[in-house]
Amino acid sequence: MNKFMEMLENVLLPIADKLNNNRYLTALRDGFMVALPLIIFGSIFVVIANLPFLDRVISEEAFAAYQSALGPASAATLSIMGMFVIIGIGYKLTEHYENEAIYGGVVALTAFLILTPQVLEGLTGVIPTASLGAQGMFLGIFTAFIAAELYNFFVRKDWTIKMPAGVPQAVSRSFSALIPITITLSVFLIIRIIFSYTSFDTVQNFIYTIIQQPLTQLGSGLPATIVAVLLIQLFWFFGLHGQIIVNSVFDPIWYTLNEQNLSAFQAGTELPNIVTKQFIDSFIVGMGGSGMTLAVIILIFIIGRSRQMKELGKLGAPAGIFNVNEPIIFGLPIIMNPLIIIPWLLAPVVVTIITYFSMATGLVPPPAGVIVPWTTPVVLNGFLATGNAWQGGLLQAVNLVVVMMIWWPFLKIMDKSYYEKEKAAKKS
Numbered sequence: 001m002n003k004f005m006e007m008l009e010n011v012l013l014p015i016a017d018k019l020n021n022n023r024y025l026t027a028l029r030d031g032f033m034v035a036l037p038l039i040i041f042g043s044i045f046v047v048i049a050n051l052p053f054l055d056r057v058i059s060e061e062a063f064a065a066y067q068s069a070l071g072p073a074s075a076a077t078l079s080i081m082g083m084f085v086i087i088g089i090g091y092k093l094t095e096h097y098e099n100e101a102i103y104g105g106v107v108a109l110t111a112f113l114i115l116t117p118q119v120l121e122g123l124t125g126v127i128p129t130a131s132l133g134a135q136g137m138f139l140g141i142f143t144a145f146i147a148a149e150l151y152n153f154f155v156r157k158d159w160t161i162k163m164p165a166g167v168p169q170a171v172s173r174s175f176s177a178l179i180p181i182t183i184t185l186s187v188f189l190i191i192r193i194i195f196s197y198t199s200f201d202t203v204q205n206f207i208y209t210i211i212q213q214p215l216t217q218l219g220s221g222l223p224a225t226i227v228a229v230l231l232i233q234l235f236w237f238f239g240l241h242g243q244i245i246v247n248s249v250f251d252p253i254w255y256t257l258n259e260q261n262l263s264a265f266q267a268g269t270e271l272p273n274i275v276t277k278q279f280i281d282s283f284i285v286g287m288g289g290s291g292m293t294l295a296v297i298i299l300i301f302i303i304g305r306s307r308q309m310k311e312l313g314k315l316g317a318p319a320g321i322f323n324v325n326e327p328i329i330f331g332l333p334i335i336m337n338p339l340i341i342i343p344w345l346l347a348p349v350v351v352t353i354i355t356y357f358s359m360a361t362g363l364v365p366p367p368a369g370v371i372v373p374w375t376t377p378v379v380l381n382g383f384l385a386t387g388n389a390w391q392g393g394l395l396q397a398v399n400l401v402v403v404m405m406i407w408w409p410f411l412k413i414m415d416k417s418y419y420e421k422e423k424a425a426k427k428s
Helices: 002-021 023-049 060-075 078-096 101-115 137-156 169-195 203-219 222-237 242-267 277-285 294-303 307-321 326-331 338-360 380-385 390-427
Strands: 119-121 124-126
Touching (some): 023 060, 023 078, 023 137, 023 242, 078 137, 078 242, 137 203, 137 242, 169 203, 203 222, 203 242, 222 242, 222 277, 242 277, 277 338, 277 380, 277 390, 294 390, 307 390, 338 390, 380 390
Antiparallel strands (some): 119 124
């Protein structure tokens, strides 16, 4: 066991360290965090607009008017979430270089809009919201990285306009950013013109066909999801925030799948994906935090005999209900504890498989694309994530019992060890 642990440590820790310190993954993660409050706002109103049985309580016309009135909340947030992520990435990457971050954000967004195809309606160009949401997500991410890097490169080269000392600082900063922004955006305009002469017509079609579709199909499958879940658990085991590290890589895929489900849910058509952002957040993380440690807290109250376990249960329960599990991770402890590595790795994988096949067989509806706040308690979390379907809450309850069964013998051994040490301490 010690050799196995040492091997995992030697392999995983350097990888995790590089991922944590990678400026692109950090900017990507922080970009999604910038968009998160807006995404949750839109999701809340999607839930309110689709309250269960409301269409049976009021007339069809009244229900349609009700949904139409609430529709702009999601249309202005979820449907164009890619724009917020792009601004966040450009801002955070420019902030990393200690330059004027706001210009990094706006140049990234403008570069993306230059590359985004427009539909002509008369003399007016219209950008479809699909291009600003899931379909344009990957193009937006790549564009934000490249645009921010180009802008910062030109700033570092000092290709800027210097204003006299008496000019207000805001005006001086604007003129200082003018040349770097102009050159950067000109590059993207040239790229757009070049692609207009290819069979893809636009960069977005190229990205979607060559990169986004294959990656999305891969990320929506069970094997890739199991790998992602295992990596989350392994990183946490070594004291690294596995959720942040793995999400930095998988979030673009999961959010794209989520957006596709949301569009289908709002249109009343069949949901295309099982694995989405909310599949992970609600049915894996949303059960007490990473590793579904709410089950561990419940078990402590059932089988705990040692004072240490009982006190830990009392300390961890209030936070665990709202999916905050640091008291358990550091208090049990889970980090670097060989006694619990088997249930820590096994339970999330088993739950992932159960959840996937429950949805694949139609027993439980797939996630509806609604982003449920991560602090939402279990059962209610699953209910909301599946578009107000009671089966989602029931599945979470079943999964909780499964996790408890997997953890039971290991926690029993640990509790017995603590109990015997406490007895020996009293005698001495």
